Amino acid sequence: MLTKDLLQYKTKKGQILPQFVNPVDNQLLAIAEQLIAVFEASPNTPRATLLESSKQIIDSTPGSPIVKRGLEKLLLDRTEFDTAPNEELIAFRHKLFTETSRLLSEKQFRDYTDYQQSVQEQFDETELGVKLYADLPSCQPVLTFNTLSAERLLHRYNAAQVQGLLLHCNTVTLKLADSMTAELRQLFKYLRFNQLLSTIRKEGELYEITVDGPLNLFYKTKRYGMNLANFFIAVLHQPKWELAAEIQFRNKQRYLLSLDESCGIKPISQQFLAYIPEDIQLFQAMLQNKTDDWQIRPGSQFLPLAGDFYCFPDYQLVHSSGVETAIELFHPWHQGHLIARLNTLAEQKDVSLILGVSKELEKKPLIAEALETSTYFAAFGFTFRDVPTMRSLLPILNTLV
Amino acid sequence: METPLKINFDKGTLILQNVPEALESQLPDLRWDERTLTFRAPAYRYRKIVSQLRAHDIPYQDTARQFTAEPFMHQKTISPYPYQSEAIDAWHANGKRGVVSLPTGAGKTFIAILLIADTQRPTLVHVPTIDLMHQWHTVLTEHFGQEIGLYGGGQHELRNITVTTYQSAVMHAPHYGNRFGFAIFDECHHLPGEQYQYAAISSIAPFRLGLTATPERVDGKESRLYALVGECCYEAQVQELSGKTLSEYRVVTIAVEMEDTERVQYEEARSAYLNFLKQAKINMGTPRGWHTFLWKASQSEAGRAAFKAYLTQKQLSFASTTKQEWVWKLIQRHRGDRMLIFTQDNDTAYQLGTRFFLPVLTHQTKLKERNAFLNGFRDGTYSILVTSKVLNEGVDVPEANVAIIVSGSGSVREHVQRLGRILRKREGKQAVLYELISKQTGEHFVNRRRRQHHAYQPLKNSYSLKSRSS
Numbered sequence: 001m002l003t004k005d006l007l008q009y010k011t012k013k014g015q016i017l018p019q020f021v022n023p024v025d026n027q028l029l030a031i032a033e034q035l036i037a038v039f040e041a042s043p044n045t046p047r048a049t050l051l052e053s054s055k056q057i058i059d060s061t062p063g064s065p066i067v068k069r070g071l072e073k074l075l076l077d078r079t080e081f082d083t084a085p086n087e088e089l090i091a092f093r094h095k096l097f098t099e100t101s102r103l104l105s106e107k108q109f110r111d112y113t114d115y116q117q118s119v120q121e122q123f124d125e126t127e128l129g130v131k132l133y134a135d136l137p138s139c140q141p142v143l144t145f146n147t148l149s150a151e152r153l154l155h156r157y158n159a160a161q162v163q164g165l166l167l168h169c170n171t172v173t174l175k176l177a178d179s180m181t182a183e184l185r186q187l188f189k190y191l192r193f194n195q196l197l198s199t200i201r202k203e204g205e206l207y208e209i210t211v212d213g214p215l216n217l218f219y220k221t222k223r224y225g226m227n228l229a230n231f232f233i234a235v236l237h238q239p240k241w242e243l244a245a246e247i248q249f250r251n252k253q254r255y256l257l258s259l260d261e262s263c264g265i266k267p268i269s270q271q272f273l274a275y276i277p278e279d280i281q282l283f284q285a286m287l288q289n290k291t292d293d294w295q296i297r298p299g300s301q302f303l304p305l306a307g308d309f310y311c312f313p314d315y316q317l318v319h320s321s322g323v324e325t326a327i328e329l330f331h332p333w334h335q336g337h338l339i340a341r342l343n344t345l346a347e348q349k350d351v352s353l354i355l356g357v358s359k360e361l362e363k364k365p366l367i368a369e370a371l372e373t374s375t376y377f378a379a380f381g382f383t384f385r386d387v388p389t390m391r392s393l394l395p396i397l398n399t400l401v
Numbered sequence: 402m403e404t405p406l407k408i409n410f411d412k413g414t415l416i417l418q419n420v421p422e423a424l425e426s427q428l429p430d431l432r433w434d435e436r437t438l439t440f441r442a443p444a445y446r447y448r449k450i451v452s453q454l455r456a457h458d459i460p461y462q463d464t465a466r467q468f469t470a471e472p473f474m475h476q477k478t479i480s481p482y483p484y485q486s487e488a489i490d491a492w493h494a495n496g497k498r499g500v501v502s503l504p505t506g507a508g509k510t511f512i513a514i515l516l517i518a519d520t521q522r523p524t525l526v527h528v529p530t531i532d533l534m535h536q537w538h539t540v541l542t543e544h545f546g547q548e549i550g551l552y553g554g555g556q557h558e559l560r561n562i563t564v565t566t567y568q569s570a571v572m573h574a575p576h577y578g579n580r581f582g583f584a585i586f587d588e589c590h591h592l593p594g595e596q597y598q599y600a601a602i603s604s605i606a607p608f609r610l611g612l613t614a615t616p617e618r619v620d621g622k623e624s625r626l627y628a629l630v631g632e633c634c635y636e637a638q639v640q641e642l643s644g645k646t647l648s649e650y651r652v653v654t655i656a657v658e659m660e661d662t663e664r665v666q667y668e669e670a671r672s673a674y675l676n677f678l679k680q681a682k683i684n685m686g687t688p689r690g691w692h693t694f695l696w697k698a699s700q701s702e703a704g705r706a707a708f709k710a711y712l713t714q715k716q717l718s719f720a721s722t723t724k725q726e727w728v729w730k731l732i733q734r735h736r737g738d739r740m741l742i743f744t745q746d747n748d749t750a751y752q753l754g755t756r757f758f759l760p761v762l763t764h765q766t767k768l769k770e771r772n773a774f775l776n777g778f779r780d781g782t783y784s785i786l787v788t789s790k791v792l793n794e795g796v797d798v799p800e801a802n803v804a805i806i807v808s809g810s811g812s813v814r815e816h817v818q819r820l821g822r823i824l825r826k827r828e829g830k831q832a833v834l835y836e837l838i839s840k841q842t843g844e845h846f847v848n849r850r851r852r853q854h855h856a857y858q859p860l861k862n863s864y865s866l867k868s869r870s871s
Binding site: 005065066085090093094097105106115119129133136137197199213215217335337340364365 | 409412418430432435436439441443575599602603699726729736737751755756757767769773782785
């Protein structure tokens with residue numbers, strides 16, 4: 001991610017406009033390639049040498065130094081340095097300092113040179129000063145560098161510009177079309193993974209999703225800025241999206257960040273649309289072992305709930321007769337979500353949603369009591385340890401057909 | 402029968418269900434959360450909410466609180482100084498909340514230990530650095546003779562008494578904020594920071610203690626500290642305890658001339674830097690001055706040269722050859738003493754460490770070696786330790802009696818904290834703090850600014866303590 005001093009933006013009439021680079025600009029692509037080449041050749045090179053080489057490129061090529069330093073920062077984020085303690089050097093320092101401490105306490109020296117010579121005589125090292133702190137970060141060698149193409153680096157740079165701004169916001173509002181499926185599942189996985197809360201409402205043809213954290217109810221806090229910045233990665237996978245966020249640096253003026261898919265930033269994380277997650281594969285295998293009547297697939301559409309709320313289930317199940325249902329799973333960290341869902345479903349008449357609750361979550365007294373008193377959960381709920389089992393799910397499915 | 406009101410802890414907040422309508426407006430910070438269709442309040446309001454419910458005789462079911470009373474027993478016989486007893490009484494009188502402000506070396510940790518034993522509640526101690534976390538861990542283990550938890554710096558062990566860093570607490574308090582009844586905030590002037598405050602907000606702990614030498618903040622946010630921890634209930638100043646519970650001390654300022662060649666380099670660099678500020682119309686006296694300079698310096702070749710010039714003049718005033726000669730003179734003068742050498746930046750610290758073959762402790766020093774350096778300094782294996790800022794706060798090195806400030810910021814707080822490192826009382830100890838100031842440089846003005854603090858005023862003979870609660 002980019003630090004504040006590396007962000008490039010303009011402000012105009014209350015709007016904040018990130019200054020994106022052109023990802024197909026030949027000059028910039030050439031500079032990115034040069035920087036990547038330096039990093040690719042860096043394994044075993046000390047950090048200071050690597051930075052000196054990249055600085056030469058930054059200083060000798062045309063264009064904004066801030067952009068080039070931003071690219072360098074993103075490449076450094078993909079570089080692993082050898083930070084393991086150098087035990088031999090640590091032992092050497094201990095020996096040396098014990099001796100210098102004794103010398104300085106006990107002996108009167110004519111001058112500094114006299115002291116220096118006394119130390120060097122005892123340690124028989126001509127380059128004592130050079131060796132002494134030769135394990136500082138600037139001396140640490142590169143272990144690995146995770147390379148990428150120049151064009152991808154420029155897209156990553158543009159995404160980092162947005163993420164750098166989102167660190168300074170408290171809420172993100174998204175507008176998404178209903179037609180997307182696997183991409184949406186990915187988005188909601190990111191949302192839950194980042195422990196954010198959301199409110200989903202329908203606005204005309206679009207779903208408006210407000211994303212923030214529990215304390216946002218009380219404070220305009222940037223406490224969840226990092227979570228929201230990480231969450232943005234999933235937004236980039238959506239074919240059509242609109243994002244709005246209020247950006248405020250420290251206690252300065254607030255600016256509105258408005259973006260949509262036309263900004264042209266390509267996704268920077270792996271997309272697992274074609275990939276069937278392991279949990280689904282396991283679930284599928286278990287279901288097929290028990291019955292041929294039900295087919296399972298990842299959740300792919302919003303489900304309307306009471307009022308004007310929606311949820312996005314984890315799985316969808318289709319029976320050979322055409323009956324459809326969905327499953328929403330609640331893990332130990334979804335306590336607030338579960339209470340909300342039970343409250344909503346208490347009023348629900350026509351939804352077909354099965355609730356799976358982790359046994360860990362069930363241990364909490366409030367949840368245990370809520371589950372016990374919920375007539376909806378008694379009919380359409382089950383608990384699971386690690387993954388849902390067919391033994392607990394099939395009886396519920398059978399009541400639906 | 403009516404369903405009772407329920408209070409539950411959720412990610413640093415409280416979820417309340419079945420709240421009687423008449424009560425909705427009376428519970429502090431209670432809000433309806435449309436995302437979860439429940440009432441919600443920040444976790445730190447727990448005490449007030451429960452007090453209100455009790456005051457109105459409203460039955461409630463509390464699953465938020467996940468702690469009970471714990472019998473913490475002292476392993477040592479300890480007797481506090483009169484001012485420590487006064488501080489403890491003041492905290493109790495303030496409803497078991499509040500900030501105690503005492504100079505470094507006056508035994509704030511000791512007060513906390515007595516209050517942990519008094520309060521008998523699982524306790525979470527918040528500290529700003531990993532070094533302090535380990536120091537508290539050692540002291541608490543000695544005093545209570547039981548396993549003490551560590552949470553932060555790669556450790557994730559919760560115990561009935563646990564020490565954590567502020568940074569870690571901000572991340573994890575949403576998960577464990579209901580497991581402690583007593584929250585202690587060491588160096589609590591950090592707490593009102595934009596992020597750190599959430600360590601206190603996300604905890605339900607009804608009993609709270611803040612410890613600091615200087616609660617005042619430049620940004621005036623100490624009111625936030627008092628809102629989250631409780632008012633300042635007791636304070637005493639450094640000169641009030643000097644010679645009694647703190648060592649006698651004196652401050653010696655040495656104005657250092659630069660060598661001729663360095664003076665020329667300094668003047669050239671300084672004038673290049675100042676000319677750029679003038680041409681670019683940058684006023685460094687404004688809050689945005691530094692940021693504007695950084696921005697404009699990055700925009701042109703002349704700007705980059707000005708930034709380089711800025712660094713050069715700063716480095717020369719921080720670590721001129723003459724300053725290094727003075728360091729050598731003082732090392733020789735204080736043979737047999739235990740000395741801390743402070744610098745403003747790591748580069749200067751390593752420069753001195755390399756030149757004089759001395760241990761250097763910075764944030765870059767790995768945990769094992771930093772412990773070895775501190776222990777070696779305490780037991781006398783090493784008589785001198787060079788450091789930049791990591792020893793500014795809290796770390797206990799009572800053996801130190803001489804400090805040299807080679808370079809520092811203009812911050813009064815930093816200077817008082819550094820002075821505090823050599824003030825711990827020992828029989829016959831006379832502490833000396835040397836400040837090396839480059840003559841006719843920006844440092845001269847920085848020094849004048851930080852000397853405004855009362856620690857620099859003539860020592861008082863009277864022994865007077867202020868207690869706001871008494």
